[in-house]
Amino acid sequence: MPTNENITFDAMPGMMASILERLGVIEAKVDHLTLPPVLEKKDVWLNLKGLCDYLPSHPAEQTVYGWTSTHFIPFHKKGKNIAFLKSEIDEWLCQGKSKSHFDLQQEAKDFVNRKNNNRSKL
Numbered sequence: 001m002p003t004n005e006n007i008t009f010d011a012m013p014g015m016m017a018s019i020l021e022r023l024g025v026i027e028a029k030v031d032h033l034t035l036p037p038v039l040e041k042k043d044v045w046l047n048l049k050g051l052c053d054y055l056p057s058h059p060a061e062q063t064v065y066g067w068t069s070t071h072f073i074p075f076h077k078k079g080k081n082i083a084f085l086k087s088e089i090d091e092w093l094c095q096g097k098s099k100s101h102f103d104l105q106q107e108a109k110d111f112v113n114r115k116n117n118n119r120s121k122l
Contacts, residue, residue, distance in 0.1 A: 027117075043085050043086060043087050044085070044086040044087075045083050045084070045085060045086075046083065046084045046085075046089070047066075047082075047083060047084075047087055048061050048064060048084075049061070050084075050090065051064060051084045052064060054086070054089065055089075055093075056093075065082075068082055073089070073092060074088040074092055078088065092120055105115070
């Protein structure tokens with residue numbers, strides 16, 4: 001392949017063919033590179049103590065029992081034991097965003113308006 005200073009217009013087609021050939025070799029090498037397979041996320045089961053340790057607030061076990069009795073937290077009952085799927089707990093934690101004062105006021109106004117509209121229809 002000629003150096004930059006010796007490139008002529010007549011040499012361009014040959015250089016392009018050489019570049020395309022080299023590009024094909026590079027593409028073949030890149031295609032053979034394999035990334036490590038992504039490990040499948042297996043659902044991890046947590047017992048009550050494991051859940052208390054996992055949650056950011058580290059609640060007492062009795063608190064978590066209260067949450068399960070009101071179905072505030074996702075859980076699975078296996079006989080006498082309560083179990084929690086880590087993926088479901090993560091999803092539950094992400095949904096726990098607090099509403100702002102303005103959002104709560106707006107929600108209350110909407111609720112009152114809906115109730116008033118329902119009464120006027122009766």
